[in-house]
Amino acid sequence: MTPRFLPYALLLPATLFLLVFFLYPFVQIAVLAFSGPEGFTLQHVQTMTSHWKFGTALTNTIVLAAIVVPIQLVMALSMASIVTKLKTGRSAILYIFTIPLGLSDLAAGIIWLAIFEQSGFLNSVLYGLGIIEQPILFLGYQNIWVIFLAVILAEVWRATAIVMVILVSGMGLIPREYYEAAEVFGASPWKRFVKITLPMLRPSLQSALILRTLAAFEVFAVVVALGGTTLPVLMGETFQWQFALQDRNVASAYALVILAISIASTLFFLRVLRVPKEARI
């Protein structure tokens, strides 16, 4: 084979695979969501929006993301700064910090269930301290806000690691000279962080935020493990319509909503954290 065609031959399998199993199916989602027995229809979208759970699921998903992602960003920035300052035991600490990265969201939900369930560890601790007389049912429909809190904790616990890893590798790219120069001019550590680290970290912040916000919109297994269907979220409803109610058209309409807010947030972060070409390292 001539070298001119070699790269195309090497790329062909992956390209075909992505076209058939990635681009085409996403077109199919829209087709499923808008097609009925007589061609184009808004019937499925109407079924979705008129269902009482739709509004709640949409708000819950967005509010969850709006709380979880900023917390993760702050935590990941602190963790990354700590890791870069450590002299001894750096790799061990890094490994511990990154453990949750490899865990399934379902596993994370089950882990926090062990803490929050009625005979769980939180109740045991409260009981042991004499704060409560008998275990409280935390994850019932009476206390939806506790389920909400548990989901936030589980999500922060599980997925902060990924943000941290992206930020740590981003921090590694910032030239040391910048910090040395700032130190010579007497900039305090905080000032160095705000004036050097944050602006230089922009590309990493951007990809971390896009990645995390999208994943936050896809929250599913954690919610199911901790609250069953008590706390509706978009992905959970998609699953309900597809699996329990066997209506893949409405499920696809839900999928389109998730897709829409994902694209909107991606565009938002691309715009807000835009990195001019000449400012890239």
Added chain:
Amino acid sequence: MTDAVITDVPRSVSDARAAGRFLLIASTVLLCVWVLVPIYLLIVNTLSSPAEVTGFPKTGIPSFDFGSVQFFLSFAGVARALWNSVLVAVLTMVLSIGLGAPAGYALSRFDFPGKEAFRLLVVMTRAFPLPLLALPLAVMFIRVGLDDTALGLAIVHTVLAIPFAVLITFSLFSGIPIELEEAAWTLGCNRWQAFRKVVLPLVLPGIAASAVFAFTISWNEVFAAAVMTIENRTLTAFLIQSLNVSPLHLKFAGGAALVIPALIFIFAVRKYLFAMWGIANR
């Protein structure tokens, strides 16, 4: 006077240093506790008898009773689910490396028209909620007879894993100087021989790491697995579908069965983790 100043300043600086040092260590310990304690509590529940798991109050110390683990392993469908999970993950691993590595090599070694378009296609996958692919693909697979099969699910998981496989292998191949290959060519190797004898041995550990990474992605995936499998459920699909009917000790033992292999995998590839996400950045 000058003496006092000289001895004074370093002391306050060193005090601040010490305080900063203490703060650093304290927050490091606190964060490690935050990460490790929840996992420890899951392991405690797994290594307790079913009666202890539902009992109250809990001590937080495992009794090393394997009742829960035995119950989980002998529960109808668990062994099959474990097997399916492994099967799907292995298929995902093979598919994503088999398709992704040649692409990574092409991207690192050649300049050609259309390169940017391909990169865009790979990067685009990250702006889409990929588990949703399960919905249209389920329809598509019924038509071609791939529904409820390990291969069908592995295809969805490969879409999740392939961008990583491409980017990781791209950076691995880029790390190997082309001069090494050119030297092999001048010594009479053809392109394939040079690749197999010179490049491949050097990148093999990295490729193994990205294969483990693909395995973990598939092993952990919940939504697509739950939507696409009915008879041949994976462990995650099995657990999520039986969550509201299964007893607590089954859930915790199942959770541990998900967590422990993942812990080993992450430990195995820890060296490559940052390289992977570092390039996933671009």
